[in-house]
Amino acid sequence: MLCVVPIWPQRTIRSRAALAALVGLCALLLAALGPLTWPPALLTALAAALAYAWSTRRYYRRRRLTAAPFPEPWRRILERRVDFYHKRLDQAGRARFEDDVRIFLDEQQIYGAGEGDSAFQVDDEARVLIAASAAILCHGRPDFEWPRLRDIVVHPRGFDRDYKADGERPEIAGMVHSQGPILISARDLKLGYRRADGHNVGLHELAHVLDLADGYADGVPAGVDWSATAPWVALITDRLRKLRKERGGGPLRDYAATDEAELFAVAVEGFFERPALLRAKDPALYALLAEYFHQDPAARDGRAKM
Ligand SMILES: [Zn+2]
Structure with missing residues (x-):
């Protein structure tokens, strides 16, 4: 399960290259031996090469991106603001975290609420903190690919149900529409x-x-093994009942x-x-999350204090 960020998944790329080469060579061989004429054979070989380039373009882009030095202003934001990065990770962990941050920023759409000249200008701190949030969650499961389904719309501060900051109750700091964008208040994020x-x-x-x-807002995140779903649901339901009571x-x-x-x-x-x-107050819930995220932050904090 644990592997490095799929920046350059060697096996996937090799198998796609081998498949494209095989299809192209077969087409050329059939043309050389006679059953196929040259124009369709050449077109097939070209299509195989294009299919390879198309299906691996994300990884070539990621490799180029992560080969460049990480931007210093972003690093300073991580060092100043993100405890997870500067207190819990060693040097190798930080390098991987930085790669996660820049891949997220490169592949996700983040923009300010509003339109045209009046649109909110999202600063680097807000952008890096949004990406850092994603990097924290997937640090233990770097094979997780964030779905590029949603725009991330940043509001300057809290907003109300009509997405207005100057309404009567602008108390919403963030919101995810089930099939739409993620809305987030820059002020609350920071x-x-x-x-x-x-x-x-x-x-x-x-x-x-x-x-x-996985299509449902039910407290069971995507990637929970099917055999773990029932215990997961039982624990969440139990904690919800207890919280409502006490x-x-x-x-x-x-x-x-x-x-x-x-x-x-x-x-x-x-x-x-x-x-x-x-972990001290609810070890079962802690253990459930530790297993899902492949992380044990309480142990890391304990070691850091020794
Ligand atoms: Zn919520």
Whole structure:
């Protein structure tokens, strides 16, 4: 399961090259031996070469991208703002994290809310923090490919149900439409990375994307092994029931009691922001997330303190 980011998946690229070469050579051989005339044979060989180039273009692009030095201003943002990067990772981990960040920024559409000249200008800090949120979630499962389905629309601050910041209740810091864009408040995103208080809108919204990747906002994210689905559902349902009964006092924010999807997203925030607390107060939930994300942040924090 664990492997490096699919920047240059050797086996996939070799097998596609071999298939294209085989098809092309067969076509040319048939033309040389007579059963096929040269024009269709040459066209088939050309089509095979184009199919190879098309199907591997993402990896060539990723390889070019990651061969260049990582932008220093982005590195400073990671060092200043992202504890996960500068406290929990060693040098090799940071290099991989940086690659994840720049691949995410290269392949995802992030733009400011509004239109034309009045559109919000998204700064580098917000962009890098959104990408860092994705990189944190997939650091232990770098074979995960973020779906390029959604635009990420950045609002300057919280907004209301009509997406207005100056409405009566602009309390929404982020939102993921089931089949639409991710909306996120730049102000809340940055605040989320200034305090490790279990409240991080970047991690929260991207956790929803993982949950929705299988088509359902049910608190069971994509990639959970089928044999683990029943225990997963049982645990989430149980924690939701308990949270609704005994509000407050637990390791998760009260908002987790909204439904299964919010419980998962809030648990993800707690898992990465206050892992020792979550592990101490709810070891079963911590273990479930540790297994899913292939990460053990509480152990890493413990080692860092020794
Ligand atoms: Zn949510």
